[in-house]
Structure formats: structure tokens, C-alpha cells
Amino acid sequence: MVHGKPLGIKTYVAWSYALFWAVILVLGGAAAALLGAPPAVMNAVSVIGSWTPTIALLILYKRLRHGRNVVDFYREAFTPKIGPAIPVLIAAIVAAASLIANFVASLAEGTAFLSGAAVPPSLLGVAALTVFQGPGGEESGWRGYLKPELEGRFGFIKGNLILGLVWAFWHAPLWFLASGLSGGELLAYVVANVVVLSALTLIMASFMRLRNNLLIAVWTHFCFNLSLRFFSSGGVFLVALSAAYAAIALLAVLLARPKPSA
Numbered sequence: 001m002v003h004g005k006p007l008g009i010k011t012y013v014a015w016s017y018a019l020f021w022a023v024i025l026v027l028g029g030a031a032a033a034l035l036g037a038p039p040a041v042m043n044a045v046s047v048i049g050s051w052t053p054t055i056a057l058l059i060l061y062k063r064l065r066h067g068r069n070v071v072d073f074y075r076e077a078f079t080p081k082i083g084p085a086i087p088v089l090i091a092a093i094v095a096a097a098s099l100i101a102n103f104v105a106s107l108a109e110g111t112a113f114l115s116g117a118a119v120p121p122s123l124l125g126v127a128a129l130t131v132f133q134g135p136g137g138e139e140s141g142w143r144g145y146l147k148p149e150l151e152g153r154f155g156f157i158k159g160n161l162i163l164g165l166v167w168a169f170w171h172a173p174l175w176f177l178a179s180g181l182s183g184g185e186l187l188a189y190v191v192a193n194v195v196v197l198s199a200l201t202l203i204m205a206s207f208m209r210l211r212n213n214l215l216i217a218v219w220t221h222f223c224f225n226l227s228l229r230f231f232s233s234g235g236v237f238l239v240a241l242s243a244a245y246a247a248i249a250l251l252a253v254l255l256a257r258p259k260p261s262a
Helices: 009-035 039-050 052-064 070-078 085-109 123-132 135-154 156-170 172-178 183-210 214-227 235-255
Strands: none
Touching (some): 009 135, 009 172, 052 135, 085 183, 085 214, 085 235, 123 214, 135 183, 135 214, 172 183, 183 235
8 A cells, every 4th residue: 555645757856866966976975085986986886876766766666656566667668579670770870970970070170080989998898887887777767757757748859858858967966076077168068968868868769659668768878878988079079979869869750750640
């Protein structure tokens, strides 16, 4: 039996923000102050932080979805079947956006194409860490719970734009503490992050219109995060990447529109 009135979107977002910011500021700050911020410890802090949207969802679930079972939530989230075409297309889109951005940056900076690209060492380890450092821990909350709630209240485009902003600004502590930027460079970095994450949200939502399986969001998030390991993210690259993802998002939304009934 569930006691108390059902909770809403604002409560879930507040919990997700509070838990994440507490992990980054408190645990991360303690690790930096007491241990000198060793990479292994900071990676662990980052992984814990990335799971806070799911932790918040599990804590609040029975009052968010009044009386419903979380097992049923996950069963429904992963039930729709998806073939290989959608994951391959998503990976190709992410790769294309990164390559276009790198090409534009090379032209603007007078450098050779792909001169800023490199395969990270221990690629399998990096890929495994990437699964847990974002996609695995965030998407139950963002696309599993919050996306249908916002779409139901505000519609497809507005709902997902709001979700993109929620997702983007959730990362705010990392922008100010981990980017190492300040002034105009920091502002450009923040704007680029907001544009890219909002565009990615619309891209995910468009594919999920075709097959409403949460794995699509996890896979898209994974491909995007992994792609950032291959390219140096200078200012021109980030601007070009923002433009590329914005264009792709517009195309995805147009192509995924429901066909008008005859």
C-alpha cells in the first residue's frame, strides 16, 4: 500500500539534481581534498553520480507512478523489439556528426583532417566504463520516466526540448568544476552542451517513436559519450558539433512525424 499523495515531475527532477550535485560536490570534493583526485577514485565518483537519476527514480517510484511495480516499468521499457538497423543507423549518425565537426574544425584551424582524432588506449576498458558512466545509470530516469511524462503534458517537441534542458543543466557542476574553462570559453562550452544534449534528446525521441524501447536511448547516449573519447573538443569543434546535431535533430523530427490519417 502506498501512503501519501502522488509526486510529480518537479519532485523527481529536484531529487535527481540534488543527489547528483551532492555526489559531485561532496564526494568529489572530498576525494580531491583528501586523496588528491586520483583518476580511479574520480571515475568511481563519476559513475556513482551518473546513476543518481535511476536512484531517485527507484526511491520515489511508487509515489511517482502511484502503486505501480518497478519490475513492470522495466519490462515495458525494454519489451518492444528492435532489429539491428536502428542501432547501426544511430552509431553512423554519431560518427558522421563527429567527423563533420572535425572536418570543419580542421578547415577553420588550418590543420589536417583527423589530426585531432585518436583511438583511446585500452579501448575496451574505456567502452566498458562509458556504459556505466552515463548511459546505464541515467536513462531509466530521463527517457524511461521523464520523457513520457513531459510528452504527455507538453507534446512531443516541447516536452523533449524541456527534457533536453533538464538533462543538460543537470551536468552544470561538471561544466564549472571539470572543464577547466572560464569566461567566454566557458560560456561557449555551456551553450554547445545545451544545444547538443537538447538535439540528442530529440534524436532519441524520434527513434523511440519508431520503437519505444529504452535501449535506443541507452545506445545513443553510449555512442555519443564514446565518440567524445576519439576527438579533442576544441572550441571550433564544439560549435560545429552543435550545428551538426541540431541539423540531424531537425531532420529526425521531420522524418519521425506520425503520418496523417487518410
